[in-house]
Amino acid sequence: MDLTGTPMRNQLHIGIFGKRNSGKSTLINALTGNNGLSMPYVADVTTDPVYKTIEIQGIGSCVLIDTAGFDGKGQLSRRDAEGMGLAMERTDVAIIVCAGDDVGQELEWAKEFKLRKAPVIMVINKIDQISNTDKIRNKIYEALKEEPVKISAISRLGIEKVREEIVRCIPEDFEVKRIAGDLVEEGDLVLLVMVRDSQDSQNSQEEQVKQLRLQALCQLLDKGCIVVSCTPDKLGEALTGLTKPPKLIIADSEIFRQVYSKKPGDSLLTSFSVLNSR
Incomplete structure (x- = not known):
C-alpha cells in the first residue's frame, strides 16, 4: 500500500x-x-x-x-x-x-x-x-x-x-481491474453503509478501513456514479428516501449480514474489504 x-x-x-x-x-x-x-x-x-x-x-x-x-x-x-x-x-x-x-x-x-x-x-x-x-x-x-x-x-x-x-x-x-469497475456504470446509484468511526481510537485497522472507503468513493465518483451514504441504523430510512433501489450497496464487513437482511432484491451487495481484494 x-x-x-x-x-x-x-x-x-x-x-x-x-x-x-x-x-x-x-x-x-x-x-x-x-x-x-x-x-x-x-x-x-x-x-x-x-x-x-x-x-x-x-x-x-x-x-x-x-x-x-x-x-x-x-x-x-x-x-x-x-x-x-x-x-x-x-x-x-x-x-x-x-x-x-x-x-x-x-x-x-x-x-x-x-x-x-x-x-x-x-x-x-x-x-x-x-x-x-x-x-x-x-x-x-x-x-x-x-x-x-x-x-x-x-x-x-x-x-x-x-x-x-x-x-x-x-x-x-x-x-475492470479497478474497484467496482465491472459492477457499476456511469449514472448508477451506489449506497455506502458505514459504521461510525470511534472518536477515541486511532488504530491502524480503522485507518485502513477509512482508506478503503475513500478509495471506493473516489473511484465511483470518477466513474460518474451517484453515491449516497448512511450508517447502518439509518439504512431503512435511506432506502425509503431513494427514488429507486441502488444498483450497488457497499458495506463495512462487520455489518454485512445486517445490511443483507434489509437490501432490495435487485441491489448488488459487497463489502469494502472484498472490493479491495478483487
Whole structure:
C-alpha cells in the first residue's frame, strides 16, 4: 500500500525506461509537478526502481516507476536487473526516453513491451539541447511506425502531450481491474453503509478501513456514479428516501449480514474489504 493508502495493485502502473542520464527522473518531476532536482549523474551508480503515486487528469491515481538506467558503459548489477524485470512485469504503459541518436537498446525494449501487449510511448527528451531530433525520430518511426513525443522535461516542453498519450494508451481492459469497475456504470446509484468511526481510537485497522472507503468513493465518483451514504441504523430510512433501489450497496464487513437482511432484491451487495481484494 502506498502513502496515500490506495493499494498499488489497483492503480495504473506507468514505467519510465531509458539510458542513464536520459532525463527519466526529470520527466517524472515534470509529470508530477515536482520541481525537485534528481541526484547528480554518476555512471557507476544504479538504484532500485522507485514507485511514486500521482494523480493524472483522466486517469486518477496511478503509479510512476522510475527505473535504473541502462546503457553499454555501465552494466546493471544482478539486483538492478531483477528490479528492472519486476518493474517491467508491473508496467501497464511504458514510456521509453531517448536522448541520443543511438536508440538501439530503446527500440529493443519497445519491441519487448509490444510482445507483452503493453502500450509504449516513445519520448525524445532534451530537444532544447540536442540538434538531431529529426534523425532520432526517423529511426524510431522506421522501426515502430509510431510518432515519438518530443519534449524537454527540464523546461516542461511537451509534457502535456505525454499526459495525453498516457490517457490514450490506457489498456481497454484496465477499468475492470479497478474497484467496482465491472459492477457499476456511469449514472448508477451506489449506497455506502458505514459504521461510525470511534472518536477515541486511532488504530491502524480503522485507518485502513477509512482508506478503503475513500478509495471506493473516489473511484465511483470518477466513474460518474451517484453515491449516497448512511450508517447502518439509518439504512431503512435511506432506502425509503431513494427514488429507486441502488444498483450497488457497499458495506463495512462487520455489518454485512445486517445490511443483507434489509437490501432490495435487485441491489448488488459487497463489502469494502472484498472490493479491495478483487
